[in-house]
Amino acid sequence: GENVEQHPSTLSVQEGDSAVIKCTYSDSASNYFPWYKQELGKRPQLIIDIRSNVGEKKDQRIAVTLNKTAKHFSLHITETQPEDSAVYFCAASPSASKIIFGSGTRLSIRP
Amino acid sequence: SAVISQKPSRDICQRGTSLTIQCQVDSQVTMMFWYRQQPGQSLTLIATANQGSEATYESGFVIDKFPISRPNLTFSTLTVSNMSPEDSSIYLCSTSEGENIQYFGAGTRLSVL
Numbered sequence: 001g002e003n004v005e006q007h008p009s010t011l012s013v014q015e016g017d018s019a020v021i022k023c024t025y026s027d028s029a030s031n032y033f034p035w036y037k038q039e040l041g042k043r044p045q046l047i048i049d050i051r052s053n054v055g056e057k058k059d060q061r062i063a064v065t066l067n068k069t070a071k072h073f074s075l076h077i078t079e080t081q082p083e084d085s086a087v088y089f090c091a092a093s094p095s096a097s098k099i100i101f102g103s104g105t106r107l108s109i110r111p
Numbered sequence: 112s113a114v115i116s117q118k119p120s121r122d123i124c125q126r127g128t129s130l131t132i133q134c135q136v137d138s139q140v141t142m143m144f145w146y147r148q149q150p151g152q153s154l155t156l157i158a159t160a161n162q163g164s165e166a167t168y169e170s171g172f173v174i175d176k177f178p179i180s181r182p183n184l185t186f187s188t189l190t191v192s193n194m195s196p197e198d199s200s201i202y203l204c205s206t207s208e209g210e211n212i213q214y215f216g217a218g219t220r221l222s223v224l
Contacts, residue, residue: 001170032211043203044154089153093211097142097167101154107162 002027002094006102014110019080021105023090024072032093033074035072036101041059047088048075077107085109113138113206116144116217124194124223132219134204139184142207145177148218149200157202160187194223 003026013019025033031052037045050057050064050073057064061080066073085110091100117157124130134143138202145157158166158179166179191198199222205213 034212041179043217046212046214049212061132094205094213097159098156099144099213100156 001011002030002092002098002100004090004092004102006090006105007026008067008105010106012108012110013080014078015082017080019077019084019107020074021075021088021090021107023070023092023102024070025075025092025100026066026071027092027094028068028071029091030094032099033064034091035064035075035091036091036097037086037087038104044089071098080109082109092106112208112214113140115204115206115214115216117204119219120217121220122222124221126195126223128194129190129222130194131147131188131224132202132204134189134216136185136206140206140208141184143187144205144207144213145179145187145189146203146215147200147204148203150182154203155172180213191221194221196223199223 006023014034034049035047037047040043047060048062048064050066061078063076088105093099118134120132143160146154149153156169157172158164158168160179160181162184164180178190201218201220203215203218205215
């Protein structure tokens with residue numbers, strides 16, 4: 001089955017700097033890769049996603065890149081702000097009925 | 112996106128008892144999912160619930176422990192049976208909209224004493 005690995009597990013960046021979170025997946029059938037943000041005590045919120053027919057997608061300060069050959073994808077957050085502090089999960093979907101999550105990255109933004 | 116209501120939001124239960132968690136969606140959805148999130152951990156899929164058929168359970172989860180109902184296209188329940196302290200977790204339901212996209216309920220924080 002699909003296995004998603006996520007790094008780093010914790011990340012601390014200075015406010016205004018960029019943050020990068022990386023994930024790898026194992027199942028070449030996966031064709032959908034969402035990213036979720038989970039603030040303390042809250043539900044996971046979908047922040048951006050990418051499908052396998054696209055190499056990069058951007059939404060304001062957030063971008064995601066996908067390398068299908070290497071089976072890895074990354075989340076890039078630029079000009080980080082205090083409200084970006086949260087746990088971020090990558091995920092891969094090998095079928096319409098399943099999403100497999102990475103282990104999560106706890107992002108802290110230092111003022 | 113669909114509005115997903117989950118209840119209870121939290122509960123404290125005694126060992127050996129059962130708890131039923133409800134998930135209500137404000138629109139008809141084909142697939143609903145139940146996840147477990149242990150403290151400080153990622154989300155693990157328990158099962159997929161389709162209306163009119165038996166739920167499909169992931170490896171490590173069985174129907175006797177986590178019975179699921181899906182009586183219609185807007186509602187599902189997950190029961191955590193014969194609870195032990197190891198069942199203390201957050202349980203989340205989600206729905207699938209469009210192709211693959213999932214949105215989550217607010218979760219049920221369960222503590223078993």
